[in-house]
Amino acid sequence: MTTAAATRRPPKDIREPEHRDSGANPSERIRFHDYHPTPSDVRAEVLAGLSQTQKRLPPKLFYDRRGSQLFDAITELPEYYPTRTEIEILRAHGDEIADLLGRHRVLIELGSGSSLKIQTLLAALQPAVYVPVDISRDHLLDSARTLAERFPWLRIRAACADYSVPFELPLDPNGSDLTAFFPGSSIGNFDPDEARRFLLRVGEVLGSGGYLLIGVDLRKDPETLNAAYNDAQGVTADFNLNLLARINRELDADFDLNAFSHRAFFDAAYSRIEMHLVSLRDQEVKVAGHTFHFTQDETIHTESSYKYGLDDFHALARDAGFQPERVWTDPHQLFSVHALRLT
Structure with missing residues (x-):
């Protein structure tokens, strides 16, 4: 279920009264629906982004197989607090979350990331059907x-x-109780206006009374933020540079990965971390038959990660038609998990 006008056509057996198919073979309990972006989609987005004055690449392109593996490694780094903190919150408050959201609903996860997060939530909510959505x-x-x-x-x-654009929801939600889970503070990858539009589209899919459980990273000291995106082992740098390796492979490009470096910093004016790839020299790069010029120190903006105050995020949620029902945080106020209900 990505954002919006998902077409509601699918398996008629989605709402069986008994959902514990413990005797079924695991593979028989999985149905796979492939709406993966075509190469032409990737090509168009890359060419458009590199043609801007401030060159950009969409962060969703991070997540090929190698990129997903690198991100999993990032979540285990000592500097990177969001994943382990969100898991701690889910473990500590799983029963409260289930009591509020309800058990045996349809659970839609936007971006099937950390298996520990979703295992914790599945154990608490025991959904009738689990619908993971991921670009990889x-x-x-x-x-x-x-x-x-x-x-x-x-x-x-x-x-x-790609959950940032409309696609067909692989179940018929009519008459179903829907809960969406959007973990990892991925909402921070959208600028505030985009985040509002995203929440509006999620609401269109959930329908009145639907719940959204969402992870939101909180404002904190810049030292903690900068360390989280510039780890000592260089895994985040590899993750960032892998985006160029993917473009080389899929779009017949000739990026020299040794001619770019990783840069991440907190921009207090926008309350966001920015990630960039920095050109280390004047150079030309060919991508899908197009030539792009880079000057030394010119950057490609690959990701933004906005950080919110609790009141600011609640205002954003209300503006998108959601009523904040409950928020859980860790003792150090590093991260938050919000239960939102569509009014």
């Missing part, structure tokens, strides 16, 4: 198989899709 096909399939083995009662409808 291999990562999505690996995750679905792992979860089918781990939860022998779980039925999975996996959708390989």
Whole structure:
């Protein structure tokens, strides 16, 4: 379910009264729906982004197989607090979350990331159907198989899709109780106006009374933020540079990865971390038959990660038609998990 006008046509057996298919083979409890962006979609976005005055590449392109593996490694770094803190919140408050949102609903995860996060939530909510949505096909399939083995009662409808644009929801939500889970503070990758539009589109899919459980990174000291995106082992740098390797492979490009470096910093004026790839010299790069010129120190903006205050995020949610029902944070106020209900 990505954002919006998802077409509502699908498996008629999605709402069986008994959802614990413990006798079924794990592979028989997984249905896979591939809406993956075509190469032409990637080509168009890359060419458009590199043609701007401030060159840009969309962060969703990070997540090929290698990129997903690198991000999993990032989540285990000592400097990178968001993943472990969000997991701690979910573990500490799982029963409260389930009591508020309700058990045995349809659970849609936008961006099937950390398996520990979703395992914690699945154990608490025990959904009738789990619908993971992710842009990385291999990562999505690996995750679905792992979860089918781990939860022998779980039925999975996996959708390989770009959740920032409309696509077909692989189930019929009419009459269903829907809960969406958007973890990892991925909402921070949108600027505030885009975030509002994204929440509006999610609301269109959930319908009145639907719930959204969403992770939101909080404002904090710049030293902690800068360290989280500039780890000592250089894994985040590899993750950033892998984006160029993917473009080389998929779009017949000739980026020299040794001619670019990773840069990340906190911009207090926008309350966001920015990630860039910096050209180390004057150079030309060919991508899909097009030539792009780089001057020394020119950058490609690859990601923004906005940080919110609790009141600021609640105002954004209300503006998109959601009523904040509850928020949970860690003792150090590093991260927050919000339960929002569509009014």
